[in-house]
Amino acid sequence: MLLKFLLLALGVSTAQAIEPFTWNNDTFLLHGKPYQIIGGQMDPQRIPYELWGDRLAKARSMGLNTIFSYVYWDQLVPEQGEWDTSGNNDIARYFKTAQEAGLNIVLRSGPYICGEHEWGGFPAWLSEVPDMEVRTNNPAFLSAAKSYIDKLGDELKDLMVTNGGPILMSQVENEYGSYGANHEYIASLRDMMREAYGIPLYTNDGGEQSMLEGGQIAGALAETDGSPQTGFAARNKYVTDASSLGPQLDGEYYITWLDQWASNNTHQTDVGNAAAIKTATSDLGWILKQNASFSIYMFHGGTNWGFQNGADWGNALEPITTSYDYGAPLDESGRTNEIYHAIRQTISSHVGKKNVPDLVSEKPLIEIPSITLKPSVSLFDALPDPIRKTAPVNMESVGQSYGFILYRHVATASMNGTLKTGDAPRDRVLVYVNGERVGVIDNTYEVPNTVQLSLKKHDVVDLLIENMGRVNYGSQIVDQRKGIVGNVTISGTVVSNWEIYPLPLVSPPSASGNAPKPSANSSPIFYTGSFDVKEVGDTYLELPEWTKGVVWVNGVNLGRYWTVGPQQSLYLPGVYLRESGNSITVLALEPTGDEGSVQGVTTRKWGNNPDPDMKS
């Protein structure tokens, strides 16, 4: 007894402190014990905070032990110097809830995250900082990034694994090797995060030589995403710096892919495709047997609430739909599907059934019978005070990040010809003369329509421009200013003297004056209505005759709708409803007079319709 006591005492006094989270060549070590990361991506800011606990419990009961989370800088710092952790931005609370659910966290705080989020997570105000160049070793960018990372480090301090919290490690940048190879830039971010977070760091790149060589940095574990077989082999081959080697992690295993507006694709999902599900489970099973780690991108995608969606750039703007369902195992409404159950089976057979908690119960979705909405106010009758400028200026320069912006000009002489709205349409330009829509110029088309104007003196020209989501990936991210950049010209003649109306539409305007009468080519109209439900629950809102716009329920912006699809209904979670007196507002950007009703359905449909504005 005495000897054992003495040895124990000796052991305690001489043993090196165990790193809370570290790794050797083959495995991660949590408090000294091998830890296989069985992870999935789920970003708090795409989920109503009231539902975090439910989604996290469902992650745990699929067998996950770790949640990978992007953090959206633009939402936390909506204005330079601000820090907003209200509502869905209370990420410390999300990570605490994860810990209570038995989950660890891998932090992916960017500052660039991609994530199909607005500008890859960059706040729009960065555009107005002098000498700013994003994603590079630029003093203006590094200084803005540092204030964000430092603040985040303070916010999450108690939640770091080094302080007994669930956050194990943090990613530096995001797939940087697909974008550049400026190692000084990645080293700057690495040092910034090391100081602010004090936890181990990793990088995550595509499984190709140039990507790994561009993104890898000494002192951060180099990991890959995409195909695990390709990624692991590429990491073994191309990363030679011992300080970046360690256990293999597929940091983003994609089951399917995202949905884009006007893509002429149906919703991307493997539901109903047994062969594709088998491929996914066999890949994940293979990773587990290698003693390697993974994160499923996405475990649960959630919703691009309001105007949070980003866009890709192909040969044209490819804006991401409001739904970020992503064909994930846990669908947009938080329901499990057959992918979930198949993966749960794969994980169970690896970790043992007793280590996977029971399934979480699910309430059925609700139907809401047709709600009738009535025209309440025209957008052009609810304008804020204008900003007057000789030449138009971009949205960010008037302190606006998202939504719409209107540019108005009163013709001082007759003018005819082709309209050009600055250097490029940014993004969808609705053109009106004396309140009648005369054309649409839209950057989501490789060859946007052209609009011919024939103006008389005193004619009023309105250019209503929608920011459809800033590009989140590729070289286009360098300049993501919205609205008008450059001059407006008609057949090459510069049009001067503009009234500029910022329309962030954080909430819809209240009605005043006469109700507008919709007709073909009329200007945008807000419709309003109210409804009760028998029992509060989740639903999908269908908008059958509506062309394009935005929906608010009880003041919450549910996001954009657009008949072109593939998304044809909007997720409305029960947490935003009450039994009686729910209010709904729908902005009809292109009213025809046929719209007016919406309904809640329990099964959503996806599909594409022709864009009525693109008739040739």
Ligand SMILES: *[C@@H]1O[C@H](CO)[C@@H](O)[C@H](O)[C@H]1NC(C)=O
């Ligand atoms: C870990 O890997 C490095 C680099 O491949 C090698 O030099 C080292 O011997 C390995 N360590 C162990 C304990 O296997």
Ligand SMILES: *[C@@H]1O[C@H](CO)[C@@H](O)[C@H](O)[C@H]1NC(C)=O
């Ligand atoms: C959309 O896809 C369908 C089926 O693949 C094709 O027939 C049609 O031409 C496409 N439409 C457009 C506008 O690209």
Ligand SMILES: *[C@@H]1O[C@H](CO)[C@@H](O)[C@H](O)[C@H]1NC(C)=O
């Ligand atoms: C995985 O780990 C187990 C237990 O430590 C070991 O028996 C097995 O050989 C390892 N498999 C591989 C592929 O490294």
Ligand SMILES: *[C@@H]1O[C@H](CO)[C@@H](O)[C@H](O)[C@H]1NC(C)=O
């Ligand atoms: C524009 O067209 C109208 C009608 O075709 C014509 O009356 C007017 O003179 C033209 N104005 C200019 C500046 O060319």
Ligand SMILES: *[C@@H]1O[C@H](CO)[C@@H](O)[C@H](O)[C@H]1NC(C)=O
């Ligand atoms: C816009 O037009 C004004 C007046 O013609 C000219 O001075 C200015 O350089 C133009 N700006 C751009 C970006 O072309």
